[in-house]
Amino acid sequence: MLLLAAPAWADELFDAQAQAARYSLDFAAIEPAAGEEAPAGAGHTPAATEEEPAVVVDGVDEAAPSASEAHDDAAANEGEHAAGEGEGHAPKKKSPVKPLPPELPKVTIGGVPVITHEMQIAEAVSESTPQAFKQRGMDEFLAHRANIIPYAHDPSRGELDAPVQVVLFEDLSCGQCLPQMAAIDAKLADYTSQTHVVQVLAASARYQDTNLTAFYGKVAQRVGKFWDYRAKVIAGNLTDPDALFDLLVDTGVPARTVRSMMQSEARRFYRELDADSLLARTFAVGKPPVVYVNGIRVGEGGLPLDKLSDVLSYVTGRIAHGLPEPPL
Numbered sequence: 274m275l276l277l278a279a280p281a282w283a284d285e286l287f288d289a290q291a292q293a294a295r296y297s298l299d300f301a302a303i304e305p306a307a308g309e310e311a312p313a314g315a316g317h318t319p320a321a322t323e324e325e326p327a328v329v330v331d332g333v334d335e336a337a338p339s340a341s342e343a344h345d346d347a348a349a350n351e352g353e354h355a356a357g358e359g360e361g362h363a364p365k366k367k368s369p370v371k372p373l374p375p376e377l378p379k380v381t382i383g384g385v386p387v388i389t390h391e392m393q394i395a396e397a398v399s400e401s402t403p404q405a406f407k408q409r410g411m412d413e414f415l416a417h418r419a420n421i422i423p424y425a426h427d428p429s430r431g432e433l434d435a436p437v438q439v440v441l442f443e444d445l446s447c448g449q450c451l452p453q454m455a456a457i458d459a460k461l462a463d464y465t466s467q468t469h470v471v472q473v474l475a476a477s478a479r480y481q482d483t484n485l486t487a488f489y490g491k492v493a494q495r496v497g498k499f500w501d502y503r504a505k506v507i508a509g510n511l512t513d514p515d516a517l518f519d520l521l522v523d524t525g526v527p528a529r530t531v532r533s534m535m536q537s538e539a540r541r542f543y544r545e546l547d548a549d550s551l552l553a554r555t556f557a558v559g560k561p562p563v564v565y566v567n568g569i570r571v572g573e574g575g576l577p578l579d580k581l582s583d584v585l586s587y588v589t590g591r592i593a594h595g596l597p598e599p600p601l
Contacts, residue, residue, distance in 0.1 A: 418568030
């Protein structure tokens with residue numbers, strides 16, 4: 274049998290492989306000497322590392338090559354292959370890829386979509402807006418706010434710094450208005466803890482010289498009985514002067530006090546009522562009742578009165594979501 278000795282370079286090759294395995298080197302990255310071929314199967318597989326959460330923008334994994342990058346790589350490889358086949362062979366030209374129109378990025382981290390602050394506000398506004406106000410043109414009524422500063426002499430109830438400020442322009446002497454005022458009170462009753470309500474006289478008759486119902490309301494206000502008096506007038510639908518006097522006494526105002534104030538405080542009371550009428554005309558309240566909820570007008574010249582519940586729900590919903598109210 275004839276034995277052939279292994280060439281010297283084989284021993285050096287095996288020693289290099291052993292050293293590479295010992296020090297975890299990538300033997301495939303070691304280039305063979307000139308004229309030598311790399312051994313088949315040589316190479317080192319790196320150890321698995323902990324994966325970072327995938328960040329996806331517009332549905333594309335940032336760690337993976339994009340479609341345009343893969344296209345460019347394929348075109349480059351094809352050009353190199355064609356150039357190696359022989360001299361004078363030019364690679365085929367590819368038509369340029371048209372870029373897509375820019376879109377807002379939709380970012381996900383680990384498969385969970387990322388919600389921006391603007392998206393949170395838009396979602397909160399949508400949740401706090403009743404369906405009746407999502408119609409076209411309704412946003413103008415909701416965004417246009419009036420800054421009404423009532424007088425200190427106007428009767429009020431509720432916390433002064435309540436989040437919902439309500440101004441009632443009404444005339445207790447208007448018999449046709451009383452049922453509407455009763456409906457307004459019923460809707461406001463569900464928001465008593467959140468509202469501060471102020472009542473302003475808006476005379477239904479422009480040249481009405483005297484308003485006995487409103488005058489008696491001033492008397493009741495002086496002794497802290499205005500809202501009880503107002504509730505009795507609305508419930509009884511009373512406009513007769515004698516019936517109003519008896520009602521005022523039944524509310525808890527002594528008859529002697531009523532007669533005394535009618536003489537001593539008459540001028541002051543009527544001045545206050547005239548100031549209220551002027552404020553009502555300033556805001557073009559010609560047909561009461563008109564209600565302002567945080568500056569949103571409900572009634573003549575604004576949203577219909579039957580939308581008052583929706584307006585209250587809208588305003589309180591925005592407050593619950595922490596949304597700022599538009600400037601007055």
